[in-house]
Amino acid sequence: MKSTEEIFALLKEKFGDAVLELNTKLPKEAVIEVTPLKVTDICWFLRDNEELQFDNLILLTGLDDDNGEIVKLEDGTTETKGGTLSVVYHLESMKLGHKIVLRTTTGRENPEVETVSKVWACADWHEREAYDMFGIIFLNHPDLRRILMPYDWEAGYPLRKDYKNPEFYHGMKVPY
Amino acid sequence: MLKTEQMVLNMGPQHPSTHGVLRLELELEGEIIVNVKPHLGYLHRCFEKHCEAMTYPQIIPYVDRLDYLASMNNEMGYAIAVERLLDIKVPERVEYIRVIMAELQRIASHMVAVGTYGIDIGAFTPFLYLFRDRERILTLFEKTCGARLLYNYIWVGGLSHDLPINFVNETRDFLNDFKKTVIEVNNLLSYNKIFIERTANVGVLNVESAINYGITGPNLRASGLKWDIRRNDPYSIYDRFDFEIPVGEGLHGQVGDCWDRYYLRVQEMIQSIRIVEQALDQLPEGEITSALPKRIKPVEGQLYSRVENPKGELGYFIVSKGQLQPFRVKVRPPSFINLSVLGELCKGHLIADVIAILGSIDIVLGEVDR
Numbered sequence: 368m369k370s371t372e373e374i375f376a377l378l379k380e381k382f383g384d385a386v387l388e389l390n391t392k393l394p395k396e397a398v399i400e401v402t403p404l405k406v407t408d409i410c411w412f413l414r415d416n417e418e419l420q421f422d423n424l425i426l427l428t429g430l431d432d433d434n435g436e437i438v439k440l441e442d443g444t445t446e447t448k449g450g451t452l453s454v455v456y457h458l459e460s461m462k463l464g465h466k467i468v469l470r471t472t473t474g475r476e477n478p479e480v481e482t483v484s485k486v487w488a489c490a491d492w493h494e495r496e497a498y499d500m501f502g503i504i505f506l507n508h509p510d511l512r513r514i515l516m517p518y519d520w521e522a523g524y525p526l527r528k529d530y531k532n533p534e535f536y537h538g539m540k541v542p543y
Numbered sequence: 544m545l546k547t548e549q550m551v552l553n554m555g556p557q558h559p560s561t562h563g564v565l566r567l568e569l570e571l572e573g574e575i576i577v578n579v580k581p582h583l584g585y586l587h588r589c590f591e592k593h594c595e596a597m598t599y600p601q602i603i604p605y606v607d608r609l610d611y612l613a614s615m616n617n618e619m620g621y622a623i624a625v626e627r628l629l630d631i632k633v634p635e636r637v638e639y640i641r642v643i644m645a646e647l648q649r650i651a652s653h654m655v656a657v658g659t660y661g662i663d664i665g666a667f668t669p670f671l672y673l674f675r676d677r678e679r680i681l682t683l684f685e686k687t688c689g690a691r692l693l694y695n696y697i698w699v700g701g702l703s704h705d706l707p708i709n710f711v712n713e714t715r716d717f718l719n720d721f722k723k724t725v726i727e728v729n730n731l732l733s734y735n736k737i738f739i740e741r742t743a744n745v746g747v748l749n750v751e752s753a754i755n756y757g758i759t760g761p762n763l764r765a766s767g768l769k770w771d772i773r774r775n776d777p778y779s780i781y782d783r784f785d786f787e788i789p790v791g792e793g794l795h796g797q798v799g800d801c802w803d804r805y806y807l808r809v810q811e812m813i814q815s816i817r818i819v820e821q822a823l824d825q826l827p828e829g830e831i832t833s834a835l836p837k838r839i840k841p842v843e844g845q846l847y848s849r850v851e852n853p854k855g856e857l858g859y860f861i862v863s864k865g866q867l868q869p870f871r872v873k874v875r876p877p878s879f880i881n882l883s884v885l886g887e888l889c890k891g892h893l894i895a896d897v898i899a900i901l902g903s904i905d906i907v908l909g910e911v912d913r
Contacts, residue, residue, distance in 0.1 A: 394844045396846055398845075422755070425849075426858055426860060431871075455845075457847050461754060461768075487757065488752070488887075489755070492879065514584065515912060
């Protein structure tokens with residue numbers, strides 16, 4: 368059983384710049400920040416290393432950080448420019464009993480994160496949900512489709528903070 | 544060898560054995576399953592978006608509607624998550640009442656699982672026996688908080704009502720009667736030759752792929768791993784009770800087959816009876832409202848908190864920005880994750896086995912689609 372600090376040191380030694388920092392500012396949960404395009408390698412290492420053995424991906428969450436700049440358009444509506452989206456991974460080793468939280472942050476305009484669906488099979492649906500709700504593109508995902516929303520939903524990604532309902536969907540009024 | 548053309552068959556969304564509105568796209572080679580593609584979202588109501596517009600206590604009635612067969616457990620998980628965020632300690636009596644409610648609800652949820660599984664396979668009678676007894680649990684809940692299914696009973700820091708008069712005796716009576724029902728159900732269904740033929744050696748899930756798919760709860764334990772959040776990451780007061788964690792043994796086939804998953808739920812009901820009996824014995828007197836906060840406004844931070852639901856590990860990931868509303872609530876729905884293994888389990892089996900396998904996973908679509 369290892370502490371988050373020890374695991375962070377191991378990762379930093381192995382991956383260098385791809386592991387950004389250990390964020391302990393927030394109470395309750397320490398978060399290891401990593402870069403979005405190295406996630407797969409880091410997760411393979413976390414799963415297969417003898418001392419770590421993170422065999423269980425508890426949860427994969429998409430997150431809108433809501434730090435973009437809100438721009439007022441001419442017709443009175445607003446639009447969000449810039450800002451970031453995040454993906455949070457809660458990992459656990461069932462054999463050794465330690466847990467960590469990984470987090471990777473990507474730009475809102477072109478949100479791309481590497482997939483971990485080959486590392487843990489359950490990530491497949493989690494990533495589809497994050498794509499569905501936030502529009503995060505998981506590179507090399509085998510089957511990145513919407514999962515909960517209709518396949519032909521064109522109004523955007525519902526859990527983004529700036530999401531607006533469309534007026535009509537297939538001729539049906541949406542806000543009733 | 545003669546090669547036939549593959550056929551695509553839709554099972555659902557309106558199919559009695561999909562336990563709700565779930566569409567399975569089956570790719571068939573004759574009657575053999577080549578691939579199963581589940582299509583979800585028919586019950587999607589974007590619970591997580593609703594949460595961002597509501598205060599913390601307002602979310603509790605919505606939490607009821609996730610796994611609507613285990614509302615008490617959902618509420619308990621949510622209340623514990625927010626209490627951990629706020630560092631509240633709830634009174635002893637509240638903890639005991641919560642455990643009693645959660646375990647009674649676990650029995651009720653497993654009754655539906657076991658009963659409807661019998662129906663899926665073609666045995667109607669055990670379902671009636673179990674629903675007769677489930678009604679008694681629901682009556683107990685109704686006497687306690689006024690609702691049969693969606694309770695809004697467990698609040699952050701406390702409960703909405705204390706136990707009604709005579710609750711302890713009535714619950715004991717029920718438990719004593721229910722012990723006999725379990726024996727009856729075992730004789731009628733569990734050890735029934737036809738039932739065993741239909742379920743043993745069907746849909747075998749080994750431990751490695753169960754962990755890899757994130758399977759939790761009875762389905763994981765049926766594959767032979769002793770993993771229960773009540774033991775492995777104890778919450779509330781579960782460390783005070785003496786109970787066993789049953790695991791699949793492959794009595795009539797391989798470990799982790801449909802029969803194991805079914806029978807594990809029967810065994811868990813017996814363990815839940817033991818927990819409720821111990822909790823009733825130890826139930827202390829006291830206040831139930833003393834820890835209720837006036838205003839719930841956690842400081843900035845994030846937290847993942849989990850409990851053992853009848854279906855598996857239910858987790859809440861809450862991000863707070865120091866406001867009255869949560870910034871983000873993400874649910875880890877056990878049914879959603881358990882369902883993702885379906886395609887893997889069905890490959891190579893017959894169409895009729897899809898129903899047996901889906902029933903043995905025990906999903907609730909309210910939670911899958913949220």
